[in-house]
Amino acid sequence: MEAGEILANLHPLEKKALPNLADGITLSELAVKSGLQEVEAMRALQWLSNKGVLEIKDETTNLIALDENGKRYVKEGLPERRFLSAIKEKELPVEEIMKKGHIEREELNIALGTLKGKAAIMVMKKDNSLIIKITDNGKKLLEKESLEEQFLRNNFPIDAIRLKDEEKFAFEQLIRRKNIIKKQEIKTKRVKLTEVGKKLSKTKVETEDSIDRLTPQMLKSGSWKKKTFRKYDVGINVPALNAGKRHPYSDFLHQIREKLSELGFVEMTGPIIELEFWNFDALFQPQNHPARSWSDTYTIREPKYGKLPEKKIVDAVKGAHEQGGNTGSKGWRYEWNPKIAMQLMPRAHDTAISPRYLAREIDIPGKYYSLVRCYRPDVIDATHGVEFNQLGGFVVGEGLNFRHLLGILKEFAIEVTNVNDVKFLPVYYPFTEPSCQISVKHPTKGWMEIAGAGVFRPEMTEPLGIKEPVIAWGFGIDRLAMTKLGIEDIRDLFSQDIDYLRKSKEYIR
């Protein structure tokens, strides 16, 4: 960028920084000189760097600074000096020296050691206590400053590289002692001006004539008319915003609901804690069916039992199980136990809801769906969540047949997954006959089973008072969501990572 152009579009921070720039100045020096905060100075430097005014060099410096004890010794003197001063006039017992010289116990040994080493004191024993006497050498020492004391008079922090030889000696001595001085690694940002930068730093920066932020005062007074607006670097990044946002899976599920409404389906719902009667018996699943076992369904601690529906329905379901009732079926041929049907359990599949609706008034013809959480005791892994959503329902109407069943499945495949390439597979569901599964050809993942359907068995619908064919259908909605949202692990559908939620892309079907 040309110098003139740069000059015309400076941010106020840059304007403050620029006149204070010099080749080799550090960030903190610049902050002090310009009166900017360090973060502001840094932003100015980055922008100027983007414009080719300067380069920012990272440097690491080893600094020596005063530590806790060091700061105290600068004021009070090193312990050995205070020790020696205390006995300048006359010999004293150690305890008194400590009191007089404000020497702490942990400082005593180092003071004694140092002074003995320099032959500055004599130690005598008398009545179980130590008496210390100053020597002539000691008296001389008191008169002049030690190398360590000289060192401590430095203006800290100081750069380790710049130490003179005698300073190095003092440094070695002091660093060994407790909390007098410390070494610090300091990362410094140093400015290297480019040619343009050198020129600009000497140019006078106009601060008055360009407008940075348009203010109400300016509008009121009209002062903006005489000024120009500073041009922003519009391509530059600005801090990110966190605002109101839907959870991606919740949003996906809602869009599925909207789609089903558009297709003319009425939403059903049912209880989370369900009677085995509705979850299994009303679906013509025999009471010894393996899917009803402890390992395939959850049970709850208490309450254990709920209330069965009206006797007419219970008797009809019992009849269908035992010998087929009036349906022309052989039934399962066993003694049906109402106590088992009364047991409560967390709903194991969404189909538990359908018989509740079929047993009361529904519209015939009619289209119904439910989209609910279901619960099974699966070991939780990448394909089995703690709980899962199921989408299912039924279509009821006189004259519905197997081709309609395939038609419904295909419609779902096209409307919900936008895939036209489908195939149908025979399958088994305990409560439908015939039953069918649909697979769609995913562009990268190959054939995927997405949904199943079947005509509810007459042993199921007739006891509930429905004579017309009922086509039941169900969708693997969690798997579909994973494909649509680009998720590999099913547990991520219920992500608790706020960063992921804030950054996730919107799903638009």
Add this chain to the structure above:
Amino acid sequence: MTTIEISYKDLCELTGKKIPIKELEEEAILYVKGELQGIEGDTLKIEIADTNRPDLWSSEGIARELRAQYGLDSGVPKADVKKGNYSVHVDPQLMKIRPMISCAVIKDVKVTNEFIIQIVQLQEKVAEGFGRKRKEAAIGVYDFDKITWPVRYIAADPDKEKFVPLEFTEKMTLRQILSRHPKGRDYACLLEPYQKFPLLIDSANEVLSMPPVINSNHTGKITEKTKNLFVEVTGYDWNYTNTALLVMVQALADRGFKVESVINVFPDGKKITPDFSPKKAEVDLYYVNKRLGLELTGAEVVRLLKRARYNAAFGDGKIKVEYPAYRQDILHKADITEDIAISYGYNKFIPETPKLATIGYMQHIERFARKASEIMLGLGGQEVMNYTLTNEEILVKNMCLSKKPRLIEIENFVSKNWNCFRNSLLPEMIEFLSKNKNKEYPQQIFETGQVVLYDETKDTMTRNPVMLGWAMIAGKVGYTEARQALDYLLKNIGVEYKIFAVENDSFISGRAGKVVVKGNEIGVLGEINPVVLEEFGLEMPVGIFEINLSELMEAK
């Protein structure tokens, strides 16, 4: 779903035709409701969807269907049974323990490695799946030539009778087997309630097995030297034991082995097994076409049924059918209709979208919750979605509740982290905040979702209102901020409400309120108590509220 492993070579030999893998995978396997899941060398891993058709769970069973579909065979499969002079006598004491038994003898068996693998697999799958983990049907296969006839099925003293169980070397009492043999441990629960245990024993007092647990090592071991077999199935219900026996014996007959019958002598009479007499049914052509949406002729249906291993004849608008005795899954003409559809080929049907003029709509509470969510989004809330399952520690201990509310707890939970249902959205929302401690603040989250509350007026003893929770965490957040958010929500919804002070263990005393609409308490708000924040490891204040949207909708 039942998954089996079979040999591709064996399957082709039994079918009498080399089936290209692609054809098997895309077409043939659909006739048995199967899916090819994997191929490893000669081994095919196949998943059979029908849990009610044990006859399909073997290479013999799959080949049996394919032979007819390929036109190499037709109608009900043959199984010639020669009258045998063997009997099994059932002890009357067993009537209250494990009363049923169905048996057969198989002669001239050619035992190969593949045959042993198949027969053991079928035996296990049938007993586990169809036989309800051996309760309804447990199958034993023995070396016929080691048995002295007749055989007795008796109720034995579990602490006196002894034998050497399969793959063991020492004699053990029946009770010892239940605790010491691996199979004993697996199936002990089926015998433990009884004073006496079932035992199959021959006339030389040699034990065959202790049904439904384990064979003896002496007679119950099949090797490549075995020439003849004895097969039995025990259980409670003739329908189960007989079906399981027929499934086993049909598979053996398919390999060309000779079948001889056994007389099962029960206290109330004799039953000769196996009995392959086909079962009979009748179905209207009109019904079939109406159900399938097709216009098939009687002859076409007959042809399709014969390919599906039925005998069929058409006359007077009706199709008279005979089907194999092992097809206990056929309860209704709907079942026969499905077999016709499968035989026809699902992908040959022309799908038709039903033209029903219906009006679709969501549950009102869904729409209401959606509206409320939009208001929270307007406040800058991040929507979250937590599980309805959680645990007591989060609901009670972390929330510092001095009194445990009545929670709905899972008895057979898989993980302690998810062993009871939430009765409020708030604990998991605070947990959510605790999982995002190192993320950018401020954080404002909301959730709409169901909770599970005890309610004895309901048939399920519970109800599941939809709640709305709001939680905010930042350096400067407290009661005022939570109240502002609540006011914003309720004013936008447009209800009259009042806030009254309330004492709640989870909130700072004097900074919690209950929300009352038309005299009903529908929510709570306030500033979370620092003891709760400590439990969750949070280091910033939290303002929060929860509203019962179901009740709010009613009040509106």
